[in-house]
Amino acid sequence: MILKNKIVAIKKFIINISVLLITCLFICLLLIPFEIILRLKQKDNERIMITSPPVIICSEEGRKIARGVKGEGTITVGNNPHIFYFETDTKGRRITPQPNMDNKELNCLFFGCSFTFGTGVNNNQTLPYYFGQLHPEIEVYNYGIPGASPQEIYLQSTQSEIFADISPQKPTLVIYTFISDHLRRLKGTLNLIFRAPKWVGCLPELEFINNRIINKGKFEETHPYLFSFANILNKSFAVKQLINYTQFDYPSPFINENYDFLYILLNETKNQLSTYFPDLDFVIFIYPEHCSTPATCPNLNYFMNLLNEKKDLRVISCEDKEMMGNYFRLKSSGKHIILDGHPSPECYQLFAEWISKELKSKKIIP
Structure with a gap:
């Protein structure tokens, strides 16, 4: 009787496994046509950026800018190439x-990130460049890293030698440009991982424990199985489109806790x-x-209220109606971005004027 029950259980197990495998095979067969169609369709819209020589280095402390290089970058969307030139110092x-x-x-x-570095524009078309033209009395330095995260910006600040040639006697102004994607990079969310696992894998994972910031290592090291899985799924256009369409993300990047951690890192x-x-x-x-x-950028008001309450960090938001109107006009003309969605030179010039106006009104600069 016991033997008979075991045989029945084994048969049920084999049947269940067979049904599961057949179901998976059926789903794959359904997805193949979609995959082929999407590959043909997305080929005309796929974004590819190549810099020669490479401008980004993946290190134990996250991604860094290559030192002392001069080169050319090409952003291609479909068959449309966009070329820019860059140079970095020592x-x-x-x-x-x-x-x-x-x-x-x-x-x-x-x-x-790239909005500071100036991905897609030349050395004389970046936000720091236009700000420097408005203020010849100020020495300007561009520490932007394409694809940077708040944790990499913090780690930059701990490297004293990259600031060694700047006079400590002079008043110093730090300007950080915030975009919503920084919150995804802060936590290494699934949406970002599945879209670009190699890039996100190099981002460092930091935690604030006992009033100290702890570097746990790169995301690909702290979550190896997730990244192995993501590297496989990333090869599928259908999966990437599904994630982009549904905006599926975990953990949610725009919760209060993440804005709190962003504030801690910046402070x-x-x-x-x-x-x-x-x-x-x-x-x-x-x-x-x-x-x-x-x-x-959902829940941005929470972050704004936090900054206004703490008062340790100054903020330039969108309260200037004149500048906001100028941005709307530039956006309506389609001249606010370049081929791949990064800000255009005209947009950076407007941002420099905007920042300059706000800094003067806050009496941070004369």
Whole structure:
């Protein structure tokens, strides 16, 4: 009787496994036509960026800018190439041409991602460049890293040698450009991992424990199975389209807890930089698109209220109606972005004027 029951159980197990395998095979057969169609369709819209020589290096402390390189970048969407030129100095900063002037009065350090580095534009078309043209009395430095995360910006601040050639006696201004994707990069969310596992895998995972920031290692090391799975799924156009269409994401990037952690990282970045530059102001520039289209950055008001309550970090948001109107007009003309969606030179020039106006009104600069 016992033997008979075991045989029945084995048969049921084999049947269940067979049904599961047949179901998986059936789903795969259904997906294959969609995969083929999407590959043909998306080929005309796929974004590819190549820099020669490579401008990004993956290190134990996250991604860094290659030092002392000069080269060309090509962004291709479909059959449309967009070419830009870049050059970095020996400290890993993008070179920013500036007006010659002796005895400059202030330092200005720009931090952020590709929106600061200036992906898709030349050295003389970036946000730091246009700001420097408006203020020849200020020495400008571009510490932007394409695809950077808030945790990489914090880790930059701990590397004293990249600031060694900047005068600590002068008043120093730090400008960080915030975009909503920084919250996804902060937590290494599934949406981001499945879209670009190699890039996200190099981002460092930080935690705030006992009033200390702990570097746990790169995301691909702290979540190896997830990244192995993501690397497989990433090869499927159907899966990527499904994730993009549904905007499926986990953990949710726009919860209060993540904004709190972002604040902690930025405040700790300020504190670290203050050890090199005692007279320092830290300013956050909120990317205006998040004000014109709130759905691009849910729960932003929580972060704004937090900044206004704490008062440790200054903020430039979208309250200036004149500048916001200028942005709307530029956006309606379609000239606010380049081929792949990064800001255009005209947009960076507007942002530089916007930041300059706000800094003067807050009496941060004369």
